[in-house]
Amino acid sequence: MTGRWWSPSSPLTPRPRLTIPPSGGRPGATEDGLRRLGRRYAVLVRTAVLVCAGGAALFQATPDRRSLVGVVVVGLGAWSVVYARFGTRGWLLLADTSVIMLLCLTQRWTVPPDALGDSTNWVLAVAAITAVAHQWLTSAAQGALLTTAIVAAHLTGNVLASSDPPAGSVPLGLWTFAEAGLSRVLYLLVRAGARQADLAVARNEQARRDAAVAAARRADEREHLAVLHDTAASTLLAVGSGMVDGTEPWLADQAARDLEILAVRPDLGGGDADLVRLLHQVARQAPIAVELCSPPVVPMPSFRATAISAAVREALTNVARHAGVESAELTVRRNGGWTVVEVADRGRGFAPEQVPEHRRGLSHSIGQRMARVGGRAVVTSRPAGGARVSLEVPDD
Known part of the structure; x- marks a missing residue:
C-alpha cells in the first residue's frame, strides 16, 4: 500500500514594510x-x-x-x-x-x-x-x-x-x-x-505590525527548533541509538558542523546560490553513500537553496537511521517551472498513515521548512517498497 504525507504549503510571504501612521499636524x-x-x-x-x-x-x-x-x-x-x-x-x-x-x-x-x-x-x-x-x-x-x-x-x-x-x-x-x-x-x-x-x-497598520512581529517570532522559534532537529539532535540520536559506535571518521566533522550551524545561522537574505554545489557538500558529508544525479548548475535564491540543502541533509540522516540501507539516490530536475529535488531509498519503507502523530518529525519539519520558502514537500512510502522525499520550489 502506498501512502503520502503532504506538507503545509503556502507562498513565501515577505516581511511587511512598516509605515509610520500620521501624527501631529501632518495629514495622512x-x-x-x-x-x-x-x-x-x-x-x-x-x-x-x-x-x-x-x-x-x-x-x-x-x-x-x-x-x-x-x-x-x-x-x-x-x-x-x-x-x-x-x-x-x-x-x-x-x-x-x-x-x-x-x-x-x-x-x-x-x-x-x-x-x-x-x-x-x-x-x-x-x-x-x-x-x-x-x-x-x-x-x-x-x-x-x-x-x-x-x-x-x-x-x-x-x-x-x-x-x-x-x-x-x-x-x-x-x-x-x-x-x-x-x-x-x-x-x-x-x-x-x-x-x-x-x-x-x-x-489597523499597528495591529498588522504587531501580528507580523509575533508571527516572525514564532517563525524564528520554529526555524531554531528545525535547525536543532537537523543538527545536534540528529547526531546525538544516531550516537545514542547505536547507529554509530563513535569511531566513524565523519562523526567528528558532523559534530563540528552542527556546532557551527547552531552558533552562526546561515544568511537567508538576498543573492543567489548554486543548489548543486550545496547538495554535493551534503552528499559528501552524509552518513550513507549518495548517488547524485543533477544538472551541472542550478542557480536559485540563496534562502531557498539553503532550505533545500538542510531538508536533504535531514532526509538522508533519516534514511541512515530507519531505512536499513547504506545508500540513497539524490536527483535534481526541472519540471514545469519548478525545481524538484528527490531523495529516494530502497529500504524497508513504512505505511505513513500508521505512523503516530508524535513520530512525524521528518514530514513536519521538512514540510514546514519548504513552506516557509514558498515550496512544498511530499513523503511517499510503502512497506518494503522504500521511501521517496520530493522537495519542490518554484523557479520564479
Missing part, C-alpha cells in the same frame, strides 16, 4: 488625497459656473452693450483656462480674486440696471462661486479675507452702476458670506472624516 494619505481632490473640484466647479454665467451675460446684455460684454466674457474665458490649469497654486488665488473684484467694479457696463439688485445678476453668481471655491483652497482666515474683498467690490460696483442702488444689493452681497461659511463647514467635515479614516488605517 486619505486626508491629503481628499484635500487635493476637493481643491481640484472646487476649481472645476468655479470654472463651469463662470462659463454658464458668461452665456447668461450675453443673453442679458442690451444690443448697445453686447459687444463690450462679449469682450469681457471672452477675457474671463481665457482666464478660466489659466485658472483651471493652475488654480490650486497659492499665488493664483490673489490674481483670481483681483480679476473677480475688477469684474464686480464693471457692473455699470456689463449688468443691466434691472438685474443689479436681484439673483439674476451674473456677476454676483461669479463672485459667489469664487468665494465658495476659495474656502477649499485657503485657510479660514485667508478665505474670510478674500470673501470680504469680493463682497466689498461687488457692493462698490453696485453703487458705481447706479446713483440709487437697489435695496436687494446689500442682502444679496451679504448672503455670499453665508454661502462661503457653509462651504468652509463642508470642507472641515470632509477633512475631519478623512482624518478619522487615516487614524483607522493607522490603527
Whole structure:
C-alpha cells in the first residue's frame, strides 16, 4: 500500500514594510488625497459656473452693450483656462480674486440696471462661486479675507452702476458670506472624516505590525527548533541509538558542523546560490553513500537553496537511521517551472498513515521548512517498497 504525507504549503510571504501612521499636524494619505481632490473640484466647479454665467451675460446684455460684454466674457474665458490649469497654486488665488473684484467694479457696463439688485445678476453668481471655491483652497482666515474683498467690490460696483442702488444689493452681497461659511463647514467635515479614516488605517497598520512581529517570532522559534532537529539532535540520536559506535571518521566533522550551524545561522537574505554545489557538500558529508544525479548548475535564491540543502541533509540522516540501507539516490530536475529535488531509498519503507502523530518529525519539519520558502514537500512510502522525499520550489 502506498501512502503520502503532504506538507503545509503556502507562498513565501515577505516581511511587511512598516509605515509610520500620521501624527501631529501632518495629514495622512486619505486626508491629503481628499484635500487635493476637493481643491481640484472646487476649481472645476468655479470654472463651469463662470462659463454658464458668461452665456447668461450675453443673453442679458442690451444690443448697445453686447459687444463690450462679449469682450469681457471672452477675457474671463481665457482666464478660466489659466485658472483651471493652475488654480490650486497659492499665488493664483490673489490674481483670481483681483480679476473677480475688477469684474464686480464693471457692473455699470456689463449688468443691466434691472438685474443689479436681484439673483439674476451674473456677476454676483461669479463672485459667489469664487468665494465658495476659495474656502477649499485657503485657510479660514485667508478665505474670510478674500470673501470680504469680493463682497466689498461687488457692493462698490453696485453703487458705481447706479446713483440709487437697489435695496436687494446689500442682502444679496451679504448672503455670499453665508454661502462661503457653509462651504468652509463642508470642507472641515470632509477633512475631519478623512482624518478619522487615516487614524483607522493607522490603527489597523499597528495591529498588522504587531501580528507580523509575533508571527516572525514564532517563525524564528520554529526555524531554531528545525535547525536543532537537523543538527545536534540528529547526531546525538544516531550516537545514542547505536547507529554509530563513535569511531566513524565523519562523526567528528558532523559534530563540528552542527556546532557551527547552531552558533552562526546561515544568511537567508538576498543573492543567489548554486543548489548543486550545496547538495554535493551534503552528499559528501552524509552518513550513507549518495548517488547524485543533477544538472551541472542550478542557480536559485540563496534562502531557498539553503532550505533545500538542510531538508536533504535531514532526509538522508533519516534514511541512515530507519531505512536499513547504506545508500540513497539524490536527483535534481526541472519540471514545469519548478525545481524538484528527490531523495529516494530502497529500504524497508513504512505505511505513513500508521505512523503516530508524535513520530512525524521528518514530514513536519521538512514540510514546514519548504513552506516557509514558498515550496512544498511530499513523503511517499510503502512497506518494503522504500521511501521517496520530493522537495519542490518554484523557479520564479
